[in-house]
Amino acid sequence: MIEWVKKVFGAPTSSSTAKERLRLVLMTDHLALAPEIIENMKRDLVDVISRYVEVDRDKVEVNFEREDRALAMLANIPIVSVNRPSPPPEPAKPAPTASHSGPPPRRRRRKKPPTQNPAAAH
Amino acid sequence: MAGRRIVVTSGKGGVGKTTTTANLGAALAKRGSRVILVDADIGLRNLDLVLGLEKRIVFDLVEVAEGRCQLRQALIKDKRFESLSILPAAQTRDKDAITESQFEALIAQAAQNADYVLIDCPAGIEGGFRNAVAGAKEAIVVTTPEVSAIRDADRVVGKLNDRALPMRLIVNRLRPEMVRSGDMLSVEDVCEILAIELLGIVPDDAEVIDTTNRGEPIVLDPTAKLGGIYDKIARRLEGEMVPFTTFDSQGFFGKLFGSLKAG
Amino acid sequence: MHQHLLRQAQDDKGQESVAAPAAKLGRAIVVTSGKGGVGKTTTTANLGTALAARGARVALIDADVGLRNLDIVLGLESRVKYHVLDVLEDKVSLDEALVPDKHSPTLVLLAAAQSREKDEVDTEKMRALVQGLRERYDYVLIDCPAGIELGFKNAVVGADEAIVVCTPEVSAVRDVDRVVGLLGNRFKPQLIINRLRPQLVKKGKMLSVEDVNAILRLPLLGVIADEPEIIITTNKGEPLALRHDSETASAYHAIAARIAGEDVPAPSPELKESFIDKLGSLFGGKRA
Numbered sequence: 001m002i003e004w005v006k007k008v009f010g011a012p013t014s015s016s017t018a019k020e021r022l023r024l025v026l027m028t029d030h031l032a033l034a035p036e037i038i039e040n041m042k043r044d045l046v047d048v049i050s051r052y053v054e055v056d057r058d059k060v061e062v063n064f065e066r067e068d069r070a071l072a073m074l075a076n077i078p079i080v081s082v083n084r085p086s087p088p089p090e091p092a093k094p095a096p097t098a099s100h101s102g103p104p105p106r107r108r109r110r111k112k113p114p115t116q117n118p119a120a121a122h
Numbered sequence: 123m124a125g126r127r128i129v130v131t132s133g134k135g136g137v138g139k140t141t142t143t144a145n146l147g148a149a150l151a152k153r154g155s156r157v158i159l160v161d162a163d164i165g166l167r168n169l170d171l172v173l174g175l176e177k178r179i180v181f182d183l184v185e186v187a188e189g190r191c192q193l194r195q196a197l198i199k200d201k202r203f204e205s206l207s208i209l210p211a212a213q214t215r216d217k218d219a220i221t222e223s224q225f226e227a228l229i230a231q232a233a234q235n236a237d238y239v240l241i242d243c244p245a246g247i248e249g250g251f252r253n254a255v256a257g258a259k260e261a262i263v264v265t266t267p268e269v270s271a272i273r274d275a276d277r278v279v280g281k282l283n284d285r286a287l288p289m290r291l292i293v294n295r296l297r298p299e300m301v302r303s304g305d306m307l308s309v310e311d312v313c314e315i316l317a318i319e320l321l322g323i324v325p326d327d328a329e330v331i332d333t334t335n336r337g338e339p340i341v342l343d344p345t346a347k348l349g350g351i352y353d354k355i356a357r358r359l360e361g362e363m364v365p366f367t368t369f370d371s372q373g374f375f376g377k378l379f380g381s382l383k384a385g
Numbered sequence: 386m387h388q389h390l391l392r393q394a395q396d397d398k399g400q401e402s403v404a405a406p407a408a409k410l411g412r413a414i415v416v417t418s419g420k421g422g423v424g425k426t427t428t429t430a431n432l433g434t435a436l437a438a439r440g441a442r443v444a445l446i447d448a449d450v451g452l453r454n455l456d457i458v459l460g461l462e463s464r465v466k467y468h469v470l471d472v473l474e475d476k477v478s479l480d481e482a483l484v485p486d487k488h489s490p491t492l493v494l495l496a497a498a499q500s501r502e503k504d505e506v507d508t509e510k511m512r513a514l515v516q517g518l519r520e521r522y523d524y525v526l527i528d529c530p531a532g533i534e535l536g537f538k539n540a541v542v543g544a545d546e547a548i549v550v551c552t553p554e555v556s557a558v559r560d561v562d563r564v565v566g567l568l569g570n571r572f573k574p575q576l577i578i579n580r581l582r583p584q585l586v587k588k589g590k591m592l593s594v595e596d597v598n599a600i601l602r603l604p605l606l607g608v609i610a611d612e613p614e615i616i617i618t619t620n621k622g623e624p625l626a627l628r629h630d631s632e633t634a635s636a637y638h639a640i641a642a643r644i645a646g647e648d649v650p651a652p653s654p655e656l657k658e659s660f661i662d663k664l665g666s667l668f669g670g671k672r673a
Contacts, residue, residue, distance in 0.1 A: 013304025018269050018620035019311050025462045026276050026315065032500040033280060066463035133452055135421005135531035140556065165533050166419055166563060168556040213563070217534055245421035245531035247451050248503055269619050270426065270454040277452060277499075297613070305617045328582070332590040335555055 020069065027071050031064055038062060045075060054080045125156070125236040127229050128359075129258035131282075133274030135245030137266045138294040141330060143242040144172045145348070146262075148341045149356035151206035155237040158197065159208040160229065162254035163244040164219060167211035173200060174337020175208060184212040187224040193231055202342060207236075217249045222256035229257030238359075247281060255282070261289040262321060267296055267307040272315055279316060290321035292355065297326045322355035323366055324348065411442075411519040414526050414644075415544035417568075419560030421531030423552045424579040427615060427624075429528040430458045431634075432548075434626040435641035437489035441523040444483070446495045446515070448540035449530035450506060453497035460487055460622020461494055468498040473510045479517065488627050493522075503536040515543025524644075533567055547574040548606060553581055553592035558600055565603065576603040577640065580611040607640035609633055 031038065042062045049055055056078040063074050130143045143159055151157045161169035164184065170176040181196035186209070193209070200206040209232065212219065220228075232239045241257055244250035255261070261282050265275040275291075282289050293309050300306035309323050327348050333340045341349045354364045416429045426449075433445045446469065447455035456462045467482035472495070479495075486492035495518075498505075518525045529540035541547070547568055551561045565574055578594055585591035594608055612633045618625045626637040642649045 014617045014620035015301070015304050015307050015311070017622075018307055019315070021457070021462065021620075021622065022269055022272055022315055025273060025457060028462075029273070029276065029499050030280075134454075135423075137422055166560050168420075168559065171555055171559060246534070246536065248532065248534045248536060250532065250534060268616055269457055271422075273454065273457065274452045300613060300616065305613070305620070307620075328585055328590070331554055331585065335590070335592070 024066065024069070024071055028064065028066060041073075042075075046077065049077055053082050056080050124230070124233040125158075125238050126260060127233050127239045127241070127258050128260045128262055129162075129241040129243050129254050129287075130262045130264060131243035131251065131254065131278055132245070132264040132271070133247060133276075133278040134265070134271040137264050137271050138292075138324070139245075139264050140168050140172050140242050141334065142262070142264050142292060142294065142324075143240050144169060145339045145341050145352045146355055146359070147206060147238070147240050148200075148203060148339045149349075149352040150238050150359070151200075151203040152341060152353070153356055153360070154205070155360075156205040156235065157203075157207070157238045157240065158232045158236040159206070160232065160239060160241045160257075161209065161211040162225070162241050162250060162257075164211045164215050164217045164250065165213065166244065167213050169208060169242045170198075170210045171337065172334050173208060173339060175200060175210075176337070179210045182210050182212040183228060184215050184219045187220045187228055193228070217244070217253065220253060222253050225253040226256045247277065251278075251281075255285065255287070258287060261287045262292055263289055263316070263318065264292045264294050265312065265316070266294050267301070267309070267312050269307075272307070272312060275316055279318060290319045291316060292322040292324060293320070294324045295326040296323055320366070321358055322351065324351055324355075411444075411522045412524050412546060413515050413519050413544045414524065414546040414548055415529050415541050416526060416548045416550060417529035417537065417540065417564055418531070418550045418557070419533060419564035420552075420557045423550050423557050424577075424609075425531075425550050426454050426458050426528050427619070428548070428550050428577060428579065428637075429455060429526050430624045431626040431637040432641060432644075433492055433524070433526050434486075434489050434624045435634075435637040436524050436526075436644070437486070437492040438626070438638070439641060439645065440491065441645070442491045442521070443489075443524045443526065444493050444495065444518045444522040446518070446525065446527045447497040448527050448536060450497050450501055450503045450536060451499065452530065453499050455528045456484075456494060456496045457622065458619055459494060459624060461496075462622070465494075465496040468496045469511075469514070470498040470501050470505060473507060473514060479514075488623065503530070503534070503539065506535075506539045508539055508542050511539050512543045533564065537564075537567075541568065544572075547572040548577060549574045549603065550577045550579050551597060551601070552579050553586070553594070553597050555592070558592070558597055561601060565601070574603055575606040576601060577606050578608045581608055582611050606643055607636055609636045 042060060045062070046055060046057055046060055059078045061076040065072050065074055130139050132139050147157045147159045159169060160183065161167050163169070170179055175198050178198050181191045183196065185191050186193050186196045197207040197209055200208065229239055229241065241254050243254035263275055263278060263282070265271045279289065291313065293312050296309065297306055301308045309320070313320055329346060330340060330348065333343070340346045341352050343349055351367070357364050416425050416432070418425050429445055433443045437443045445455060447453050450470070456465050461484050464484050467477045469482070471477045472479050472482045483493040483495055486494060515525055515527065527540050527544055530536035549561050549564060551557050568574055578597055581594065582591055586593045598605060610632060612631065614631060615625060615633065625631055625634050628634045639649045
């Protein structure tokens with residue numbers, strides 16, 4: 001009876017533990033067996049990130065880490081430079097009418113560096 | 123038309139490949155098919171022993187491959203069945219005594235004279251496995267509902283996928299009472315993890331040990347529960363849609379009430 | 386590679402298992418069987434645990450390249466980062482690859498490679514690796530793969546002792562016989578009979594210990610009864626030898642004691658049958 005209660009109310013059975021462990025270990029096994037998949041993933045990741053920032057492709061590292069209940073991919077992608085942000089493209093303006101004109105588009109202002117303590121600049 | 127060439131494999135040793143090959147072969151033969159069983163475990167042969175034919179071995183498959191005898195001279199007819207023969211492995215040789223293409227040619231030749239050629243694969247994924255698989259056009263993967271066996275079966279499924287071999291699964295040595303108490307993975311769990319089509323479910327049965335000792339495949343015993351199961355598997359292999367015997371409870375309510383019944 | 390290992394042993398600080406380079410060379414024991422599925426991996430894991438429980442420093446090596454399972458039996462599968470081939474190919478140091486056991490402080494695991502093939506292992510380097518481990522550990526247990534192909538040969542090469550595991554079944558006995566022949570004169574293998582079912586033996590439906598012994602004629606190290614609990618402990622990744630409420634656990638501890646040279650007379654905690662007394666006479670005295 002107690003076993004029934006335990007099972008319904010959540011104490012994990014050894015078979016559910018086994019299933020979970022197997023699921024994770026097989027994921028790791030499959031990844032280990034397919035280095036080309038990891039290479040492709042790496043390349044695709046870098047391509048996507050490069051659309052936003054410039055990266056050092058040669059130093060990109062992708063690793064998989066196991067914690068007890070999860071598999072996580074960790075990517076270390078060194079960023080070489082970040083482009084100056086450009087203003088977002090203006091939405092297409094409706095044909096101008098005399099009576100209505102919207103607010104002027106906002107411009108992004110560069111933040112001023114703090115000037116209080118020049119000695120602490122670096 | 124040449125017969126079907128099926129390798130019975132698993133990765134992990136000791137899950138029941140040889141027992142499955144022997145009993146499935148016997149079940150198919152009982153239903154009227156011509157069956158040749160091939161023991162591909164060179165150096166560690168056991169198919170002959172399981173069938174009680176070990177005293178009748180004259181030639182083995184290495185000798186056939188080397189051309190020292192004809193295939194028909196090496197085949198041992200099992201007198202208990204109309205149409206069952208076995209081709210024994212060599213015991214004192216190594217697995218590299220035969221190449222993949224030699225093995226393939228041998229199986230192709232056997233398939234000329236049989237409806238089914240079942241290849242009993244050695245454990246592992248080394249040369250012996252590669253040879254056994256080289257001869258096959260289909261595979262049966264055998265596993266038990268245990269962590270190591272499933273992991274190894276997964277590896278084998280990957281290797282068989284690489285060779286584009288169609289495959290089906292037999293879950294062997296199921297203990298329904300342990301599944302109910304949550305101490306053993308269920309058939310559903312195993313199928314979910316391995317994701318290949320199920321061919322059969324064989325419960326654990328202490329009688330199998332006894333039949334192996336005596337060299338009498340369990341399908342010979344009309345009262346044995348397992349005999350009926352191998353017959354069902356044979357029918358599924360032949361293409362019939364045979365429902366599976368439910369050994370373990372399905373679904374949440376099934377589990378609830380199933381476990382109450384088990385106590 | 387050997388130099389590399391020696392240097393590692395000397396450079397180590399703070400590792401429990403290396404107080405000082407061992408004055409006496411540890412024992413390297415291969416656990417083999419021929420037939421698969423008789424309990425080599427389970428035995429390696431539990432024996433390692435039992436030896437570590439006695440305070441010994443123990444290293445376990447999984448020699449089943451491509452089909453590793455020692456890690457999962459010990460519950461260490463999520464902690465394995467590197468494997469034997471990484472060490473043999475000098476990609477990482479031995480210390481980076483050795484995984485400390487979750488439960489036993491003086492036990493470490495060197496995992497097999499899962500995505501490689503057995504023929505990628507260099508036999509001579511494997512021998513040197515085992516030799517290096519013997520200098521740091523009291524026991525090096527090598528979990529041998531099933532079969533008698535290259536995997537078997539590589540597992541055996543570094544060992545100086547052998548344990549053969551056999552179940553009381555005709556195929557298993559036959560395979561052990563073959564393996565003992567292949568092990569040759571270098572070894573005096575000792576036997577563990579695993580998965581005995583005393584009720585079946587009584588009914589005449591299973592070979593008895595005496596039957597197996599009469600055929601194989603090997604010094605008997607221990608007899609372990611079949612226990613469904615083993616499946617549960619593998620599900621959880623917690624070797625049975627960690628528990629004190631199990632006959633099987635006691636059996637492993639008794640075997641560990643015999644390996645260590647103790648005179649453990651009769652395996653009475655292991656089996657509850659009347660032929661225990663007969664068994665007593667089958668157990669020899671101290672090992673060399």
